[in-house]
Each structure stands twice: as structure tokens, then as C-alpha cells.
Amino acid sequence: MLAPNHRATIDATLPVVAAHATAITGRFYERMLGAHPELRNLFNQGNQASGEQKQALAGAVYAYAQHCDTPDAIEPLLNRIAHKHASLGISADMYTIVGRHLMAAIGEILGDAVTAEIAEAWDTVYWRFAGELIAREAVLYRDAGITPASFLREYEVVERVAEGDVAVSLRLRPTDDAPPPAFKPGQYVSVQVELPEIGLRQLRQYSLSDAADGRTLRITVKREAGDDARPDGLVSTNLARHADVGSRWLVSNPFGDLALDTGASTPVVMVSAGVGVTPLHAMRRHLARHQPQRRGVFVHVAAHGGRHILKREQAAVPHIDDLIVYDAARGEDRLGSDHHHAGRFALAEHAATIVRPDADYYLCGPLPFMIAQRDALLGQGVPAKRVHFEVFGPDLLTATL
Ligand SMILES: Cc1cc2nc3c(=O)[nH]c(=O)nc-3n(C[C@H](O)[C@H](O)[C@H](O)COP(=O)(O)OP(=O)(O)OC[C@H]3O[C@@H](n4cnc5c(N)ncnc54)[C@H](O)[C@@H]3O)c2cc1C
Ligand code: HEM
Known part of the structure; x- marks a missing residue:
């Protein structure tokens, strides 16, 4: 439970924080990615451009601040984020960087309205949120037998099949010849692609599109072609062009909270x-x-x-x-x-x-x-x-x- 004084301060300031939430998270990303350009590899540049990333972060922080004392309400949100983070190799030490820049962004956007008491209450909420995510992510890494530093493994494309006009299925086999990890139907992997033309690496999630066979994983990628208003999708078009049989890619362990309960027999x-x-x-x-x-x-x-x-x-x-x-x-x-x-x-x-x-x-x-x-x-x-x-x-x- 949040201490009563923190709960009262959070409840009183939620409306003003909500009104400025995407301005705060927008400023947060600017600050953090300016100070740590290496983190640009981690963050989806398309979602940065569309503003969806700052909206998702603002929505999550708002929902957590409101409902953090009701675990059932907040559970799906925590699981969704923890699985996504684990597929990206997010580590506990990165939370210090995010916390510092998020609190500084709140201070910049809300100015003198942020008293010491308000800053303390929001810092407490941030670190409770962070603590819950760090704990869940640690369990996901442990269960997968990996660490954030070893979250990617090399796979080779062993089959490539066109799926109608716009998609391609890629069957991937680990190059170390050990079996791929087990997964539940519904889970996804992150695939990393080098993009020298923009001086970045990028990761994207792709759902596994076949049941487990113990030897390979399969993904099915839709090519996001651009038009006059939008550029080509960075990773999907790169995979469509270059993921031929024999090519090698770095791929995460499967994660994801939308998974079929394979132990159940219900429809x-x-x-x-x-x-x-x-x-x-x-x-x-x-x-x-x-x-x-x-x-x-x-x-x-x-x-x-x-x-x-x-x-x-x-x-x-x-x-x-x-x-x-x-x-x-x-x-x-x-x-x-x-x-x-x-x-x-x-x-x-x-x-x-x-x-x-x-x-x-x-x-x-x-x-x-x-x-x-x-x-x-x-x-x-x-x-x-x-x-x-x-x-x-x-x-x-x-x-x-
Ligand atoms: C859990 C999960 C599972 C997924 N599973 C699959 C799957 O099974 N198959 C699949 O194909 N996809 C899947 N996706 C989507 C996938 O991860 C990618 O988002 C998708 O392939 C597009 O990535 P991209 O790098 O090609 O496009 P991006 O470069 O990320 O661009 C995305 C869109 O934004 C537009 N855009 C980018 N920059 C700008 C800009 N500056 N201005 C205007 N528009 C812009 C692009 O034109 C494009 O339409 C999944 C996503 C998640 C989160
Ligand atoms: C309490 C702290 C944090 C919160 C509340 C948070 C929240 C979120 C949310 C809501 C998403 C979107 C999830 C989705 O796809 O639905 C997300 C994605 C992401 N987070 Fe976090 N996060 C936190 C800490 C961190 C840290 C420490 C890092 C590492 C620098 C990080 C990196 C990312 C990345 C790279 C994505 C994917 C972005 C994208 O694909 O657009 N996050 N986070």
C-alpha cells in the first residue's frame, strides 16, 4: 500500500499530471535519448515518430498511480510490460536512468508546481512500479535460463515461404545446433536488424506462427511498404529483402503474456x-x-x-x-x-x-x-x-x- 500521505498527494495531483502526461513522457524521451544515444537502438524509431511510445508510457504510469493498491487491476499491465521488456533485454540498472530522466521531465514540464512533497510521492510511485517490473523480469530471465546481457541468440533461416502478396514466413534454426527454447502458442520473439544506413540497430517483435516442433521457430512477417506519406517499415522491409535461406539473425527468447493455456481443455x-x-x-x-x-x-x-x-x-x-x-x-x-x-x-x-x-x-x-x-x-x-x-x-x- 502507498503511505496515506503519498496516496493523498498522488490523488490530488493525478489530474494535472494526466493533463500533461504525454508532454512529460515526450520530454523524458528527448532528455534520456539525448544523454544516452546508445539507447536509441533499443527504442522503436517508428513508435517514437508516431508518438505511440510516449502515449503507452504515460498511460501505464497513470494507470499504475491510480490502481497500484489493487493488484488484480494492475496485473495484466505489469505482465504485458515485463514480457516486452524481457524480449528486449532490459536490465535493472537501466531503471535508474529512466527514473532520473522521468522525474526531471516532470519537474521541467510542471515547473514550480512540483513541491518537494509532490516529487517524493511520484518518485515513490515510480520506484514501486520499477520494483514490480524488475522482479517480474528477473523471474522471466531466470526461467528462460538467460541474462539481459545474453538475451539474443543466433538463428539461421532454413525455409522462406511467401504468404500471399505481402508477407513471408521464415523458419529459423539456432546456429549452435541446440534445440530452440520451448514456448507457448501466442508468444513472440524480438528480432534484431542492423541498419547501417541510419547508424542504428532495431528490434521488433514477431509472433511465432507455428506450434513448437523442438527444432525450429517460425515467424511470419508482413512487409510494411511506405507511400507518399510514410517511409518503408525499417525492419519488416529489411527482412523481406535480406532474410534468405542461409542468412543469420539475432533473435530473443520467446516471451509474451497472450499465450494459450495448453493445460486446459475448455473451448x-x-x-x-x-x-x-x-x-x-x-x-x-x-x-x-x-x-x-x-x-x-x-x-x-x-x-x-x-x-x-x-x-x-x-x-x-x-x-x-x-x-x-x-x-x-x-x-x-x-x-x-x-x-x-x-x-x-x-x-x-x-x-x-x-x-x-x-x-x-x-x-x-x-x-x-x-x-x-x-x-x-x-x-x-x-x-x-x-x-x-x-x-x-x-x-x-x-x-x-
Ligand atoms: C507482440 C507483437 C507481435 C507482433 N507480431 C507480428 C507478426 O507476427 N508479424 C508481423 O508482420 N508483425 C508483427 N508485429 C509488428 C512488428 O513488430 C513491427 O511493428 C512491424 O513489422 C513493423 O515494423 P517495421 O520496422 O517494418 O516498421 P517501422 O519502421 O517500425 O514503422 C512502422 C510504421 O510506422 C510508419 N512510420 C515510421 N516512421 C514514420 C514517420 N517518421 N512518419 C510517419 N510514419 C512513419 C511506417 O511507414 C510503418 O507503417 C508484432 C508486434 C508486436 C508488439
Ligand atoms: C517503471 C519504469 C517503466 C515503465 C512504467 C515502462 C513502461 C513501458 C510500456 C508501457 C511500454 C509499452 C509496452 C507495450 O508494448 O505495450 C514499454 C516498452 C518499452 N520499454 Fe519500458 N518502462 C519502464 C522502464 C523501462 C526501462 C528501464 C527501459 C530501458 C531503457 C525501457 C525500455 C523500453 C523499450 C525499449 C520498450 C519498447 C518500446 C517500443 O517498442 O516502442 N523501459 N515500457
Whole structure:
């Protein structure tokens, strides 16, 4: 529990901190990355540019300050961040750097309004948050048998398969010939790419897109091509260009809190859109291979057959009901075989197929898609604790739920 004087100060200052939250976290990143340019390798430059990173940090700090005395409320947030940090090799000593620059940014943005008492209360909240993350991350590293200094391992691409018009699947084998780590369907790895043209390395997360086979890991990467308004995605286009069979890449241990409970036998409902299919496809493959009696529903929304990622592996699985939706079907797409519904997807219209008693629901796709499906499920009487989701970017959802 926060001490009563700290709780009172936090409650009194939450509105003003919230009103300036992204200004504070924006200034924080400027300060910290200016003083420690080496940390630019760690932070996603695209998320810096879009402002999503500062929003995610501000949302998390706000949610933690509000709810830190209610462990159940804050648990999903802590788990999400700890898994992401572990996939990036974040170490305990880095929290001192972040804390120093975050507190200095609060001081700069709020000025004289920050009395010694207010600074002490927010510093206490920061270090409680940091302590909880450091402890969780230490357990994740220990369980994986790694340290932050050894979080990356070299893998070689042993298979490369095009997935429709825009994606590619890469099967990776450790070059030390020891087996890859175990993982749960739904988890992801970080892949590091050298970008000499901008003088940086960058890490990105990719969900494992196949069930474990004890020898390899597979990822499926959608190429984020740019246009007049946006540059090419740094890592996905680099992998699309250079990740040929025989090429070598540094890859993290699998982490991620959206994972299928492989010990359970309850029904699994998987609802995805676009490249969000990858973690749910791994779950589907796991069910087919290891839990063939477990019932499931697999809903996937793609624009059309050319954008239907992993379509070639969509073969019927005995106890899984498929609902494939193309919302911009082409003439050559066959209704009834490669998709079951053409046009806009509205979950409520398919509730009889999708909603199952005792099921767990896994969502992955663009944020507005997941919010719509989550609301529709809650509207069908599904308990919120049964709805799980993965966000392919800084999570702007958990802190707001
Ligand atoms: C847990 C998790 C799992 C994921 N799983 C997968 C997966 O299985 N498959 C997959 O393909 N992806 C997955 N992702 C997404 C992946 O990590 C990358 O975010 C994605 O590949 C894009 O990275 P990039 O480096 O190519 O693009 P970035 O360089 O990060 O750019 C991202 C977007 O921002 C735009 N942008 C960048 N800079 C600017 C700027 N200055 N102004 C305007 N726009 C800009 C780019 O045009 C691009 O559209 C996952 C993400 C997470 C967090
Ligand atoms: C209490 C302290 C911290 C908090 C509250 C915090 C919070 C967060 C949050 C909310 C995210 C987004 C998670 C997501 O993807 O949904 C994140 C990602 C990240 N954090 Fe932290 N963090 C803290 C400390 C640190 C430290 C010490 C470092 C190391 C310098 C660090 C580096 C990163 C990086 C590199 C990312 C990924 C950014 C991206 O991909 O856009 N964080 N953190």
C-alpha cells in the first residue's frame, strides 16, 4: 500500500499530471535519448515518430498511480510490460536512468508546481512500479535460463515461404545446433536488424506462427511498404529483402503474456484480422497437433485471398469451426471454400457460431478491430476476464481497460 500521505498527494495531483502526461513522457524521451544515444537502438524509431511510445508510457504510469493498491487491476499491465521488456533485454540498472530522466521531465514540464512533497510521492510511485517490473523480469530471465546481457541468440533461416502478396514466413534454426527454447502458442520473439544506413540497430517483435516442433521457430512477417506519406517499415522491409535461406539473425527468447493455456481443455475462440492471424494460427496448429479433441472456433478477417496470410495451412481441423471473412473479396476468391463470408464482419451476426460457454477468447488485429470485437463479446455476455488480446505495437489498450 502507498503511505496515506503519498496516496493523498498522488490523488490530488493525478489530474494535472494526466493533463500533461504525454508532454512529460515526450520530454523524458528527448532528455534520456539525448544523454544516452546508445539507447536509441533499443527504442522503436517508428513508435517514437508516431508518438505511440510516449502515449503507452504515460498511460501505464497513470494507470499504475491510480490502481497500484489493487493488484488484480494492475496485473495484466505489469505482465504485458515485463514480457516486452524481457524480449528486449532490459536490465535493472537501466531503471535508474529512466527514473532520473522521468522525474526531471516532470519537474521541467510542471515547473514550480512540483513541491518537494509532490516529487517524493511520484518518485515513490515510480520506484514501486520499477520494483514490480524488475522482479517480474528477473523471474522471466531466470526461467528462460538467460541474462539481459545474453538475451539474443543466433538463428539461421532454413525455409522462406511467401504468404500471399505481402508477407513471408521464415523458419529459423539456432546456429549452435541446440534445440530452440520451448514456448507457448501466442508468444513472440524480438528480432534484431542492423541498419547501417541510419547508424542504428532495431528490434521488433514477431509472433511465432507455428506450434513448437523442438527444432525450429517460425515467424511470419508482413512487409510494411511506405507511400507518399510514410517511409518503408525499417525492419519488416529489411527482412523481406535480406532474410534468405542461409542468412543469420539475432533473435530473443520467446516471451509474451497472450499465450494459450495448453493445460486446459475448455473451448478456444480465436478472432484475428490481417497479420494478427500469426499468434492465433500458432494456437490453431497447436490444437491440431497436440490437443485434437479440444473444441475451437477460428475467425479470420482478411481483405481478400491475396492478403490471406497463412491461407495455405488453413486445412480443416476436426474440432475447429472456421469462419473466414474477406471484406474486399476479388472475383477469383471462392465463397464457400477459401472464405465463408464476404463483406463487413460483425461478430454479433455470427454469435451462434462464435460464442461458446466456458470458452476463452483470443483477439489479435488492429486496435479498432479488437475494441469492436471485445465490445461485441461483452455485449453477448462473455465475461471480460475471458477475453485476451495481443497488440502489435505499444499497447494503448490495457491501460485503458
Ligand atoms: C507482440 C507483437 C507481435 C507482433 N507480431 C507480428 C507478426 O507476427 N508479424 C508481423 O508482420 N508483425 C508483427 N508485429 C509488428 C512488428 O513488430 C513491427 O511493428 C512491424 O513489422 C513493423 O515494423 P517495421 O520496422 O517494418 O516498421 P517501422 O519502421 O517500425 O514503422 C512502422 C510504421 O510506422 C510508419 N512510420 C515510421 N516512421 C514514420 C514517420 N517518421 N512518419 C510517419 N510514419 C512513419 C511506417 O511507414 C510503418 O507503417 C508484432 C508486434 C508486436 C508488439
Ligand atoms: C517503471 C519504469 C517503466 C515503465 C512504467 C515502462 C513502461 C513501458 C510500456 C508501457 C511500454 C509499452 C509496452 C507495450 O508494448 O505495450 C514499454 C516498452 C518499452 N520499454 Fe519500458 N518502462 C519502464 C522502464 C523501462 C526501462 C528501464 C527501459 C530501458 C531503457 C525501457 C525500455 C523500453 C523499450 C525499449 C520498450 C519498447 C518500446 C517500443 O517498442 O516502442 N523501459 N515500457
